[in-house]
Amino acid sequence: MAKEYEVQINGQPTWYSDQVRRFKMYFAEPENQVNRDTGILLLIAGYGGNANSHVYQKMRRKFADMYNFVTLQCDYLGWQFMQDDQHLAITEQMLRKELSPREFRSLEKDYAGNQQILHGKTFSGKIELRENAQEFNEMGMNQAMDHLMALHILQDILKENGLDYCRDRVYIYGQSHGAYLAYLCNRLAPDLFCGIIDNSAYLFPYYLEHDRQVTKIGEIFSLQKIYHYMMADQEIDREGYDLEYLYRGFDNHARIICYHGIDDEMIPLEEKSSFLDHVNGALLHTISNREVDGKTFKSTGHSLGADMLKVFGMALAELETEKKEKQVTNTFQETKIITSKYIYWIDRIQGVPILYREKYENK
Template structure:
């Protein structure tokens, strides 16, 4: 059974406040130990997932032993605001409810201040839809930035684990460092590859968007309670802040990059967040990009269960499918170093500085 570890490390501060912050890193190594053929796999969860989700714990341990990998994840910047609804304000008042429910039902709902469970108990028997808003409590110190700092955290996690491995006297295959992400996690994988362009050898993309949709529109989580629908709205702080679309939009970012990483992309024909017709444009921009369009004929109810966003994919099966259906050459050519990376946009100049080993992102406004 794979050996599990976790630790806390310093992360890049928010670009808005520069307040010191830390984040958690989790990794597993093969039960048989680390050798010159061992690779590294960075798993990046998207909205609704995190490093402590059961499926990700299973992936870290399963892939470590099955594929001789050190598997890594982290609690990247703002991850806690990307989960399910847990602190909502209902868009409802007693006067509105009086139009739909009997007096004894109203009295039951308002028996004490904690009305939510009794309200949902009553509405579940009726076809009444409710809306609510999540109280996110983001601050400029800590928020879901959906981009730059989240990517820097993930790169930092990989580099710090590599340093741990080397400090313990192990060598590994530095040409076998893999990114595997789902939805926003896949999007962050592209950012990681762009900010550390000599580090990663393979990127597996399940349903990445080209740009974080929730920077322009709000996120909604819908849950059924019997016959009723509860729709919870998430409005992220990053949507109200200034951002640089040129660095965050993958086509414009990758036009500035000579890509060295193999990319295997899976995208559904009924994805409601990013159309496959828009996604396929990466085929013309990114060198070593392989596009797999998942339509109804490719839904096998094993790896792919739908053609919608995320493909209803079994995350473990999708990784197995990719490794077994492509011929990857992870030839160990020895030690690799990360050089500083600079990107210029119409708004800003970005420097990813590796002089202290882990990256620091510097932003210079024009």
């Protein structure tokens, strides 16, 4: 069985706080130990997922042993605010909004005897997230940099232990927001990754423009939790979040295998297809009703109701049979991104890659 490890490291400094952040990274090495054929697989969880969930722990162990990878994940900036299990208490205001005055009075008078009033109702309320300048769902480059810092630390650990790995097998696998962050990681470190497996990545963070709604269906009634994130109220650098802008003219070195549904409600297939048409080495698999088999794919909507283990196996087979047009170096080369507002660059003066930005003045 794969050997598992947990390390706490410093995180990417946020734009809004000078305090040092700490977060945990988790990795597993194959039972047969690391060798020159062993790859590195970075797994990035999206909304509702996290590195400590059963499915991701299983993926780290299984992929390490089955496919000969060192598998890596981390508790990146704001992950705790992206879960589905935030508590929502039903308030009188929520009840009055959905019930008639007569129904409310009946329920108030005898709750146990009149619970049938609640049947089929959905009660909606806003989650109190308690985000702050130190910990918040940033949705962009800061979250991507946490993953790149964790990967850098992992490479150092392998080197310090005299363990060589296969430079041609450094991949990222993400779903939804996790896949979006995979594209950001690749853009910030252009010579690091050999391949990306993308399930339903959007091109711009959906929840910067929409409240997130999570509905939990109960035996009697349903609860709709509304998440409004702090970043949605900030003045942001839109170009720094927009993959279409960031990949414009970008010399992509990574092979990209993308799965996207015809009914994706977060980003239309046409927009995703148009984007990938201009990215070197990208292959789009369109998921229509014909591909929905109830096993690998269960829907044609966002995230495809996908079995993440089965999707990975399919995509990996394609990645490893396709010949790369360009050789990557697996190093953090000098990277500079210029938008109309900022210049972004990565510096390793402190030993680990850290992203900096300054106001851009086009003189």
